[in-house]
Every structure is written in structure tokens, then in C-alpha cells.
Amino acid sequence: MRLKLLIALLKEVRMSNSLLTKVISNPHVFTHLSIKEQELVMRQAEGSDLLATLGWLFKRLDITENLKPTFPHSKYEAAINVARAHSNFIQWEIGTLQEIFKNDNKPLILLKGAAYTIAGLPNGLGRLYSDIDLLVHKAELNESELLLKRALWVDKSTDEYDQMYYRKWMHEIPPLTHVKRKSVLDVHHAILPETCKHRPEPHKLFDEVVPVANMENVFVLSPTDMVLHSMTHLFYEGEFNHGLRDLFDLDMLIKHFSAKDAKFWPKLIARGQELNLQRPLYYGIRYTKRILNTPVPDEIETLSMNSQPRLIFLMDRLFDKALMPNHPSCNNGLSGIAKWLLYVRSHYLRMPIRLLIPHLFRKAWKTHFSNQTAA
Amino acid sequence: MNLNNLDEDTFKKKIKQGLNIQIGCFCVNIKTSISEVISNIYFLYSNHHCITEDAFVDFHVSINAPKSIRRWFRPQAYFEIDGYQPIEPLPLAHAYPLFEWGLNWCIANRAHQYLIFHAAIIEKEGKAILMPGVPGAGKSTFCAALVHDGWSLISDELALVDVLDGKVHPMPKPISLKNESIEVISSLYSDAAFGNIYHNTSKGTLTHLRASNASGRISTIKWVLFPRYDKKSSTRLIDENKGRAHIELLNNAFNSNVFGLQGFDAINKILEHSRVVRLAYSDILNAVKAVNRLTERSKNV
Structure with missing residues (x-):
């Protein structure tokens, strides 16, 4: 039984099931699909939080006009309406943060989704947000937290272990929730935990931040750092609920930056070495190309291969599964196991074994008991 | 075709595989094997239209009882939209109300074109x-x-x-x-x-x-x-x-x-x-x- 499971896990995932990845890597394919196939693409997109993104893609490429008259445009329009509301709200919320930080002469540095939207990057369109991510200097962490607390952003976690876990080991403090609006802020002081041996020196990121046009005192990471952070997040954090969306973020960022700057690729490789992030860079290049057909120059791909892990065969099997659309049609029952293995792996990468084992035990114990009380 | 043009046995067979029913501006694919739910749908939706299999479906929903040990011990029913459970399962006896609430959830949470x-x-x-x-x-x-x-x-x-x-x-x-x-x-x-x-x-x-x-x-x-x-x-x-x-x-x-x-x-x-x-x-x-x-x-x- 166990052997069977292992064999199934190692089997190649049938990527043919994921029509969505085919469509986002070549959107014009969509017009040639049957109505049932189009329906499946939309379902896979909805489950992966990519329906609004797909809608924008269709609009930008004039695909919407080439569909059959009976095509239900309202499906993606509904998702676009929601994404637009998210975007409006997040921009307004960033405005309030801008005031708070400006009044205290501190830069407001945005990461991830909030950064994509505020910097007007192509992957900001159609994105949904569960929180806003900030980067602050570790030396100013306490001060910043106090500043935010005065503006009603508070740390609601009361669990002593969680507090210790975040504040001693992690690269972020526990999430802050706005008392009235319930919005959530993740305040980071680095992009990988204190306990991770690959952790880049945060000051290197701060040195390169770029100001956002028409937004006084608001900054985002430089293009190379933004891409490297996105790769690090996807391949080291062990959360694959939005795996495909995060991979598509990478695809769009890479296409955008490499079209604007002919030297983007060599800069990315050099910066990866400088920040000690060659491994996530390797994975980022490998899987965007493998799954989304992202164009990567041959010499860059060869250079990135220097950081290929020995067990790449195994990693392919796991990532192929974890990066598929979040939909029953792409779930062969082993996606869950693949995601779990990657979750354990991410902890192993981020913490030394002597901290990791007790931590995972503790988490498993807690999950078990909170499930029992819920049942 | 109106749903009541199907005889109950054919309807039963079809809904176990998933049947497209037009509910106003939505086409809903309903799949269930719970006989009480099937007969209640057959009665309450008899004036609605069934739609051919190749139509674009807005919501794929199912209401089923788990095949685990809970089949005998306090049996439950759970509602799913495309493999996702938006609301808590209920006792099997309340499977039909769960289906109606589930459908309302789908529309209220997904139909943001309105x-x-x-x-x-x-x-x-x-x-x-x-x-x-x-x-x-x-x-x-x-x-x-x-x-x-x-x-x-x-x-x-x-x-x-x-x-x-x-x-x-x-x-x-x-x-x-x-x-x-x-x-x-x-x-x-x-x-x-x-x-x-x-x-x-x-x-x-x-x-x-x-x-x-x-x-x-x-x-x-x-x-x-x-x-x-x-x-x-x-x-x-x-x-x-x-x-x-x-x-x-x-x-x-x-x-x-x-x-x-x-x-x-x-x-x-x-x-x-x-x-x-x-x-x-x-x-x-x-x-x-x-x-x-x-x-x-x-x-x-």
C-alpha cells in the first residue's frame, strides 16, 4: 500500500489536465476550445484565484471579442468587479499607511501584492488580497509597531508560543489587524527567517529600494529583488494554496522587467548570487519555464543550472503537483501529500533541525486538538 | 425540456451523474445520491428546465453523505461547489435545506456581476x-x-x-x-x-x-x-x-x-x-x- 502510494507520487503529473496553465501561457488558445473546455478553464481559474486575472488578460488581448456570442462574459466580469473593489480598498489602505509613516519620517516599503498594485505592474490587475506586506528596518521594528498600534493596528495573537516563534525566529512579527476595518498587515524585517542559513542581509534590500511614482515616501523593492523575493516566497515558504497564482506572478514580472531592461537577466543572476538566493532563483526559472513556458535565454538557464539540487527528479514530481490549479480536475489525491511534503521541506530549509522537530510536533499537536474541539 | 417531462427513474439516474438545471439566469449542475433530496428536487423543481450536457454551467454543486464511518454514526450531509465546502455539514436529515442554503451561498458569493x-x-x-x-x-x-x-x-x-x-x-x-x-x-x-x-x-x-x-x-x-x-x-x-x-x-x-x-x-x-x-x-x-x-x-x- 505504502509502496503504491510512493510510486503514484513519483509518477509524472498529467499536465494535460490543467487546461488553465495552457491558456495562461498562450491565451489565444482559449478561442479554439469547446464551450465545456472553456468552462473548465474558468473553473480552474476560479479555484486558483485567477479568474479576474484571466478576464483582464482576455480583454487586453482582444480575446473577449472573438468568443462565441453565447459565451457568458459575466463570469469573469463578476471576478473583475471583486478584484477592482479589492484594489480600490488596498490603495486606500496604503494611503492611510503612507500618512502614518510620513509623519514619522520613515519610508513605507511595500512587498508582494500591495507592491505590484501600487507600482502599476501587470500582475497587479485582477489580484485579490488577504493582507498588506511591509518591510521595516529591524532596528526600527519596535518603534514601527508602536506607531501602527497608535493607528489601531494591533497584534491579536495571545498564544505565548506563537509570540516567541514569530518574534525570536521569524522574519516578520505576528500579523497586525486593524481594530475597526479588520484589514491585516504583515510587518517584515527580512525576507527569510533569522534561523535560515541562506538568509540575505536585509540591508542589501533596503539599499536598492525604488520610489513609487506619484506616491511620496512609498517604496518597493528593485525589479531584481522583487522577482527574487517572489521566488523565495514561493519556493521556501511552503504555502501552495496560491501556488499557480504565485507562479503566474513570476511569469508576468519576468516578462515585464526583461522587456523594459535588456540587462535584466544578467542582473538577476548576479543579484541572486549577491543575496545568496541562487537556489530559489533556479527553481523560479525552472518552473515558470516548465509550467508556463516563460521565455528564458539559454545562457541564463545554463547559468542557473549551477544551483540545481541533486534530487531535482523528486522536486519536479512535488512541484508539478503543488503548482497545478486548485481544482478537483487537477487533484489526483496526491496533491495534498505533495503540498505537505513541501511544507515540511520549507521548514527544514528555514530552521535548524534542533528547532524544527519540536516545532512541527507542537504544530501537529495543536492542529489535532483544535480540530477536536471544532468537531 | 421541463424537468417533469422526465420520469422519476430517469431523473434519479441522471442526477446521480450530475444534471444541468436552469434556475433563472444560472445553469446549475446538481449531483446527489441522497434519495430524499432527489425526490424533493424532483417535486419542487418540476417546472424548471433541464439543460443539455454541453451547456456552459455556472455552478457545479453536489450534496452527498460521506462514505466514512459517519454513514452509520450520526450521518451527515455536506455541500460542495467544485470540490470546495463553503458551509459546515449538517445532519443527513437536513440535507435538502443544506442544498438550498448552499445554492444561495453560491449566488451571493460568486455572482458579483450583479x-x-x-x-x-x-x-x-x-x-x-x-x-x-x-x-x-x-x-x-x-x-x-x-x-x-x-x-x-x-x-x-x-x-x-x-x-x-x-x-x-x-x-x-x-x-x-x-x-x-x-x-x-x-x-x-x-x-x-x-x-x-x-x-x-x-x-x-x-x-x-x-x-x-x-x-x-x-x-x-x-x-x-x-x-x-x-x-x-x-x-x-x-x-x-x-x-x-x-x-x-x-x-x-x-x-x-x-x-x-x-x-x-x-x-x-x-x-x-x-x-x-x-x-x-x-x-x-x-x-x-x-x-x-x-x-x-x-x-x-
Whole structure:
């Protein structure tokens, strides 16, 4: 039984099931699909939080006009309406943060989704947000937290272990929730935990931040750092609920930056070495190309291969599964196991074994008991 | 093809595989193996259309009992949309109400192409009465009475408004009736077609009424009516201030945050072109007459 499971896990995932990845890597394919196939693409997109993104893609490429008259445009329009509301709200919320930080002469540095939207990057369109991510200097962490607390952003976690876990080991403090609006802020002081041996020196990121046009005192990471952070997040954090969306973020960022700057690729490789992030860079290049057909120059791909892990065969099997659309049609029952293995792996990468084992035990114990009380 | 053109056995076979049913502007693929749910759907949705397999489906839903040990020990039913469980499972005996609530969840949480009000809505000749619902005000009961008096059901629960033209789109599902209102409707209308009755649900005793006239079409809202059952009151219709009605409608919309200013303007437009009335009543037939007089009178306005 166990052997069977292992064999199934190692089997190649049938990527043919994921029509969505085919469509986002070549959107014009969509017009040639049957109505049932189009329906499946939309379902896979909805489950992966990519329906609004797909809608924008269709609009930008004039695909919407080439569909059959009976095509239900309202499906993606509904998702676009929601994404637009998210975007409006997040921009307004960033405005309030801008005031708070400006009044205290501190830069407001945005990461991830909030950064994509505020910097007007192509992957900001159609994105949904569960929180806003900030980067602050570790030396100013306490001060910043106090500043935010005065503006009603508070740390609601009361669990002593969680507090210790975040504040001693992690690269972020526990999430802050706005008392009235319930919005959530993740305040980071680095992009990988204190306990991770690959952790880049945060000051290197701060040195390169770029100001956002028409937004006084608001900054985002430089293009190379933004891409490297996105790769690090996807391949080291062990959360694959939005795996495909995060991979598509990478695809769009890479296409955008490499079209604007002919030297983007060599800069990315050099910066990866400088920040000690060659491994996530390797994975980022490998899987965007493998799954989304992202164009990567041959010499860059060869250079990135220097950081290929020995067990790449195994990693392919796991990532192929974890990066598929979040939909029953792409779930062969082993996606869950693949995601779990990657979750354990991410902890192993981020913490030394002597901290990791007790931590995972503790988490498993807690999950078990909170499930029992819920049942 | 109407659902009642299928014989029950064929229907049973098909719905176990997943059957497309048109519910107003949505095509829903329903899959279930629970026989009580199957027979209740067969009865309550008999006037709805089945759609061919190659149609574009809006929601793939299923309601099933798990195949685990819970099959024997306190059996449960769970609702899924495309493999995702949006609401907690319920005891197997409440599988059908769970199905109806699940379907409402899908529309209220996914159909953001519309501004969605928590309201009953009925129409005649494309002119609709919107009845926003304060819980306990008796909107479903009053809606059931009007449907028995010649109005067509658009929805007893969710009014779907297109913000561009202010028109309301149909999603006629069986009218859900609770507690005392079941007795009220069955005593008034001997031909009322009730589905099965469920006791001790989270909303008390619950049943569903097949709408004899479930063919509500895309309509324009002409009247906004706030019904309130008050056992001491005679039938009274009082014109309401539109500003106050605006606030109530805004609070009543599930997704006003999605539309923002556009939604605010859509409500303005609805109120501009409709008469806004508060109705207090104790005698439901009398109230139906009053509403019919009101709508007849302003028909040519």
C-alpha cells in the first residue's frame, strides 16, 4: 500500500489536465476550445484565484471579442468587479499607511501584492488580497509597531508560543489587524527567517529600494529583488494554496522587467548570487519555464543550472503537483501529500533541525486538538 | 425540456451523474445520491428546465453523505461547489435545506456581476415589486401569497440587479417558509405545493413551496415595498421617504462593497423610478388586495 502510494507520487503529473496553465501561457488558445473546455478553464481559474486575472488578460488581448456570442462574459466580469473593489480598498489602505509613516519620517516599503498594485505592474490587475506586506528596518521594528498600534493596528495573537516563534525566529512579527476595518498587515524585517542559513542581509534590500511614482515616501523593492523575493516566497515558504497564482506572478514580472531592461537577466543572476538566493532563483526559472513556458535565454538557464539540487527528479514530481490549479480536475489525491511534503521541506530549509522537530510536533499537536474541539 | 417531462427513474439516474438545471439566469449542475433530496428536487423543481450536457454551467454543486464511518454514526450531509465546502455539514436529515442554503451561498458569493439585495422579488408584465427583508418581517410569506395571486416569482431571497440598467434578473427557487408561516399559507391556499418538512433546523421548522409561476423574467423595479407583519395593525400603506429607503437598501445589499459608488448610483436610479411604500398588515389577503390596488393604480404612471 505504502509502496503504491510512493510510486503514484513519483509518477509524472498529467499536465494535460490543467487546461488553465495552457491558456495562461498562450491565451489565444482559449478561442479554439469547446464551450465545456472553456468552462473548465474558468473553473480552474476560479479555484486558483485567477479568474479576474484571466478576464483582464482576455480583454487586453482582444480575446473577449472573438468568443462565441453565447459565451457568458459575466463570469469573469463578476471576478473583475471583486478584484477592482479589492484594489480600490488596498490603495486606500496604503494611503492611510503612507500618512502614518510620513509623519514619522520613515519610508513605507511595500512587498508582494500591495507592491505590484501600487507600482502599476501587470500582475497587479485582477489580484485579490488577504493582507498588506511591509518591510521595516529591524532596528526600527519596535518603534514601527508602536506607531501602527497608535493607528489601531494591533497584534491579536495571545498564544505565548506563537509570540516567541514569530518574534525570536521569524522574519516578520505576528500579523497586525486593524481594530475597526479588520484589514491585516504583515510587518517584515527580512525576507527569510533569522534561523535560515541562506538568509540575505536585509540591508542589501533596503539599499536598492525604488520610489513609487506619484506616491511620496512609498517604496518597493528593485525589479531584481522583487522577482527574487517572489521566488523565495514561493519556493521556501511552503504555502501552495496560491501556488499557480504565485507562479503566474513570476511569469508576468519576468516578462515585464526583461522587456523594459535588456540587462535584466544578467542582473538577476548576479543579484541572486549577491543575496545568496541562487537556489530559489533556479527553481523560479525552472518552473515558470516548465509550467508556463516563460521565455528564458539559454545562457541564463545554463547559468542557473549551477544551483540545481541533486534530487531535482523528486522536486519536479512535488512541484508539478503543488503548482497545478486548485481544482478537483487537477487533484489526483496526491496533491495534498505533495503540498505537505513541501511544507515540511520549507521548514527544514528555514530552521535548524534542533528547532524544527519540536516545532512541527507542537504544530501537529495543536492542529489535532483544535480540530477536536471544532468537531 | 421541463424537468417533469422526465420520469422519476430517469431523473434519479441522471442526477446521480450530475444534471444541468436552469434556475433563472444560472445553469446549475446538481449531483446527489441522497434519495430524499432527489425526490424533493424532483417535486419542487418540476417546472424548471433541464439543460443539455454541453451547456456552459455556472455552478457545479453536489450534496452527498460521506462514505466514512459517519454513514452509520450520526450521518451527515455536506455541500460542495467544485470540490470546495463553503458551509459546515449538517445532519443527513437536513440535507435538502443544506442544498438550498448552499445554492444561495453560491449566488451571493460568486455572482458579483450583479448588485445583490437580500429581498423577495416578484413581477407582472415585467414590472417588479422589490421587498427587502428584515428577518422576521414576513417577506417570504407575503411573497408566497402574492405568487398565489398571479404574480410571477423572480426570487424569494436574492434580488440580482444589473447596475448598468437597474434591471433585476430572475433566479426563481422554491420559496422557503418557516414555522408559523407554513400554517398561514397552507390554510389560505389549498393548492399550495409543499415539499418535505424539516424540523429542528437552525431556522426552526422549515419547508419549501413550489412556485406555481416560476417563470419570472428580467424586469424593471417599479415598487419598493417594506412589509411588516403586526398582529394589531389594520392594512396600512404609507409612502416612505426615499432617502431613508436608500440607506435601508444599501444596508440590505450583500455586496455593496464590490460596487462602491456604482452601486450607490444604481440604488438611486431604482428609487427614482419607483414608488416606495411601507406596508403594515395583520390580514394577509387584505394586504394582497391593497398591494394589487396600489400597483393597478400606478400601472399607467
